[in-house]
Amino acid sequence: MSDGVTIEVVIAEVAGLARADLERWVALEWVRPARAEGVWLFQGIDIARVRLIHELAADLRVDEEAMPVVLSLLDQLYDARRRMRALAEAIAAVPEEPRRAVLERIAAAQEPPNQL
């Protein structure tokens, strides 16, 4: 993995991004680049996050009040997806018989509950 790029490179890379906005996002910890010798170093994931926030703000009109809520929900969504994937991989590694039992339980759990 590379050490990352400086803030100037990020601004050049993301069209329409203002430096003051990006600096504020870092200060608000919406973006969390590494810091080395007094400069921020943005890795691929940080640049993707900058692009996401920029699109949310510029294209989707998410304002700065709502942005933390949106980011928090998105982070929870992807957190759940990562866990779900880890779980799916773990289930895939289980032998045939118990794996089928687990999948059947999942399918059964997704059916509507019985009405009494």
Added chain:
Amino acid sequence: MKDPYDVLGVARDAGQDDIRRAYRRLAKDHHPDLNPGNAAAEARFKEVSAAYHLLSDADQRARFDRGEIDAEGQERARRGGWRDYADTGEGARYGGGGPWTTDDLEAMFGSMFGGGGAGRGGPGRGQDRHYTLTIGFVEAVVGGTRRLSLPDGGTLDVRIPPGTEDGQMLRLRGKGGVGWNGGPAGDALIRVSVAPHRFFTREGQDIRLDLPVTLAEAVLGGQVEVPTPGGAVRMRIPAGSDSGTVLRLRGRGVPMHGGSAAGDLYATLRIVIGKPDPALEAFLRGWTPDETPDPRAGMTEAEVPS
């Protein structure tokens, strides 16, 4: 490639504000980072994006309107989307969820798959833990407490109620696995085996034993001490008792418990001669009773019927 005006749902003479508004409305619904794993949304967003980039640029829009360029070729590949990073392990940097622990997994199984009988998504009751325990006969009859060492190093204080029977299940509420999402703990379920006793046997609430007595005690009667689960008690043997005589000690069986009254203890006399006594031998040689009934006279069923 579809017509960009159709994609955005705007008129061919729509102003820039209308085009921007239409794009924002569609982007909110179909942005792929807001719809991870939804390929249809991603394809739609690419289409909408391409259409917007074409129509938002006055020069490009004019060339398209004149038929100089088609709708394609303007679409820029979206690289480095958030979902491409966030769906990998690297995404955990912004996840804030902390490392994956066994508790998380249990909570996930509990809430996602309804494990342990819990409802989906809600609090879940912990799992029941099963144990077996062998106790002595007298301990089972009169009750007591036992401290069990668990395989995980913990201990469990088990109260054994009076009158516990072989195979009985003891339930210790809340002593099983911990609950999740604030749900109650499971129970510890202990199956009790009662070891046999050297001379007591049990029939429901009653206890039986064979009580050895001397010839003199049987013939002449007298007070003897009888062991019971509650401690030794004195019992009067009537004169003229025989081997096999059953005497009852009322209330000396299994103590009263639950809805059951105390049982009785039945002692079956067994005359024990022991090492032959010369005086007894001498007496018996000179003993000539008027009539000597054959004690085996009735034992005819042993023969094969002819």
